[in-house]
Amino acid sequence: MAEAQTIPGGSNTSGAIAVAAESTTATRMSAPPSFDVADFPVPHGREEEWRFTPLDRLKGLHDGTAQASGGIKTDVSAPDGVTVEAVGRDDERVGRAGKPVDRVAAQAFSSFEKASVISVPKDAVLTEPVRVSLHGEGGVSYGHTVFDVGAFAEAVIVIDHTGDAVRSANVEFVLGDGAKVTVVSVQDWDDTAVHCSQHNALVGRDATFKSVVVTFGGDVVRLNPRVTYAGPGGEAELYGLYFTDAGQHQEHRLLVDHDTPNCRSNVAYKGALQGDDAHAVWIGDVLIQADATGTDTYELNRNLVLTDGSRVDSVPNLEIETGEIVGAGHASATGRFEDEQLFYLMARGISEQEARRLVVRGFFAELVQQVGLPDVEERLLAKIEAELEASVS
Amino acid sequence: MRQCSSPSHRSPEAPMATLEINDLHVSVEAEDSTGGPTEILRGVDLTVKQGETHAIMGPNGSGKSTLAYSLAGHPKYTITGGSVKLDGEDVLEMSVDERARAGVFLAMQYPVEVPGVSVSNFLRTSATAIRGEAPKLRTWVKEVKEAMERLSIDPKFAERNVNEGFSGGEKKRHEILQLELLKPKIAILDETDSGLDVDALRIVSEGVNRVRESGEVGTLLITHYTRILRYIKPDHVHVFAKGRIAESGGPELADKLEEEGYEQYVKGGATA
Structure with missing residues (x-):
């Protein structure tokens, strides 16, 4: 199944297209999704979802030893009409867009004190972005944020990460029918930070979700942007840009789960790498389930290696369970300057x-x-x- | 009053530019593991003055291209002896970009693809570097457009990435476009004629001739074939063999090569 490509040394691309096969995307995970950290064994590094990640640099986020100590400053600036609430884990608005898919994400869900729910009422068209700024001051923190965007509302959300932190926090985007949301998540951490986050978007009928992930900083940054659809006609555009320097590990693991007819998705991530032991990982899983007729999807990952000594692992996976689709494709390439x-x-x-x-x-x-x-x-x-x-x- | 459209920033009182190559020796590290550097240029002497055209002709492997790339400063080549001076300045001491800014231009035999960089962005960045200031946008757009028209280059090329997906002929025309826009003191054309059909050869040659007619450029025309010399008339012809100039003469030397080939220069001696 794997396609070989001619690529420069220090990089690795492997891809697969599985047609009407058993669900490899699901079976490649070592445990089914769950809100409970106890459902996930402590990873040892050979699991499919952890094989690229330097576990020893996660500062205990993966094995339960990272005790929350605070040390993160959060500022939310929201335009009029937008509400910001702190709620418990049992609030019905929490957890709708998807369950944690690995132990670190489940640890965050099990460990956060209060979830933040930021709501944009239906039909509201925001003229200013919602800005969430997180500035790490060196501690361990867990978090959970829900952006609840009502039907036909339009919003731009900017989430900004700076400073030094050990942080695992999940973010949900729930889009009502016809809503239009653009999210820009900037990981501009100090080079000592560790950051893991699962982004779950649930895209309503005819809604449009656009995500731009920008990762520059951190010692280890590991993000899981994921999209599912709540109704037909939804559209997701996932863009990413990363600049991986010497010693940094930046990992982006995407999943677009087409389980609903007539939805579209477009993924484009690009990264530049420079310096010794710069390591970028990109996993792009697209699943087109049997019911998702009329799906149109494309995913792309490009890497530009600027110096020797850096490494890229790029793995696109496309899994198709119905032939009645508009289009499906993927591309991955790593080039050298x-x-x-x-x-x-x-x-x-x-x-x-x-x-x-x-x-x-x-x-x-x-x-x-x-x-x-x-x-x-x-x-x-x-x-x-x-x-x-x-x-x- | 402001001086209008000075093509370059050469001071008007500057004397004729001269490139002087003296006893140049160049080695290259062997690509296989047999180790050790291989000497390719074995004492090249050549002087090119502004306004002159020198054709350097020679068989494959004689070191013609090595001479071209060494003058431009390609890191693959190691200078082991001799000197190269442009108006008395030591070219060998300069970095690749400094040589270009000093007025040395190399039209490459195999121009390199640069993904992500558009031709228009590339040309403007290059012109800015060479001229020492950004060309005025309005006159620049016109200048590029006209130069492209003269070389029958589709205007759409401006938005394409440098050399990406260009045909062989398109790449060569793009090289000559740069020659026309950058107006160097010394232009080295490395097998610009290779891989061109008759029409493309004529267009490219006309471009070179337009630059020569200014009288401000010294041209080093490196070629294997005499074909391009029908379009670009050299003042001097040099036969290159075994890493040095084996014979020099006027245009009539090219006619002799046309008839007799390179055999007499290749036989009897160590292989290059």
Whole structure:
């Protein structure tokens, strides 16, 4: 099933398309989804979902030894009409978009004190984004946030992570019928932070969910963006941009579960890597269940390796249980910024630094444009510049 | 009054630019594991002045392309002896981009694909680096458009990624487009004629001739075949063999090569 590709050393791409086969996506997980951490054995690292992750750098998030100590500052800025509540785990609005799929996510669900429910009433069209800023001050924290967006409401949500933290927190996005939501999640942590998070989106009938995940910082960042559909006609666009530096582990594990007819999904993640032991992992699972006729889906992962010593693992998986679909495809490729490209640009008078900048900017341009918020876009571009400066000096 | 559209930032009193290559020795690290550097250039002497066109002709493996890439500063090649000076400045001390900014241009035999970078962005960045300031947007757009028209390059190319998916002929025209826009002092054309059909060869040659007519460029035309010399008339012809210039003459030397080939230069001696 695996397709071999010609890719540079230090990277690994394997992909699979399973047609009408037994559900490999589900069986590859070592335990079924659950809210209870006790349902998941402590991982040892050979499980399919953990085989790329450096467990010893998770600071105990995976084995129950990480005791919550606070140390995270949360600011929510919400436009008028948006409500912010702190609720218990038994609140009926918590947990609708999906269960935790691994032990770390279940640990977060079992350990958070209060969940935060941020609600956008139906028909409300927000003119300003909802901004959630989390600034780590060095402690261990667990969290849970639900964005409940009513029918035909329109909202932009920006979740920003900075500072130093050991954090496992899940985020739910529940979209009513016809709702339009754009989420930008920025992981701009200090290089010491550990962050795990499962993002579950439940996309209502004819609703549109767009997610832009941007990961720059952290020692280990491991995100699971997941989408399911509550009715036909839903659309999900999942974009991601990561810049993995020396020593960093950045892992994005996506699942789009098409279980409803006539829904669409489009996934595009791009990453640049530089420095020794920079490690990026991208897993893209798309499941088209037997009932999901009329599905249209495409997923793509591109990686740009800027220096030797970094590693990419890119694994797209497409599982199709019905032939009556509009389209389904995936692509994954890892390219190197090669000496010959550098020579070519420099032979036209362009300095080495400017040459790298040109290539990386061009590589990320289409994704940065997806953000749609000038201040965030500018920050991303500045961040990319800063990463590049760091690589040259 | 502001000076209008000065093509380059050469000071008007600058003397004729001269590239002087003296006793140049170049080695390359062997690609297989047999180890040890291999000497490819074995004492090249050549002087190219602004306004002159020198054709360097030679058999495969004689070191022609090594000369081109060494002058541009490709890291694969190690200079083991000799000197290269542009107007007295030591070219060998310069980085690749410094050489380009000093006025050395290499049109490559195999131009490199640069994904994610559009031709228009690339050309403008390059022109900005070479000219020392960003060209005024309005005049620049016109300048590029006209240059592309002269080379029969589809305007859509401006939005494509550099050399990505270009045919062989498109890549060569794109190289000459850069030559026209960057207006170097010394243009090295490495087998620009290879892989071109007659029409493309004519278009590319006309581009080179337009640049030559300015009288401001010294051209080093590296080729295996005499075919391109029907379009671009050299002032001097040099036969390259075994890593050095074996014979120099006027245009008539090319005619002799056309008839007799390179055999007399290849036989009798160590293989290159």
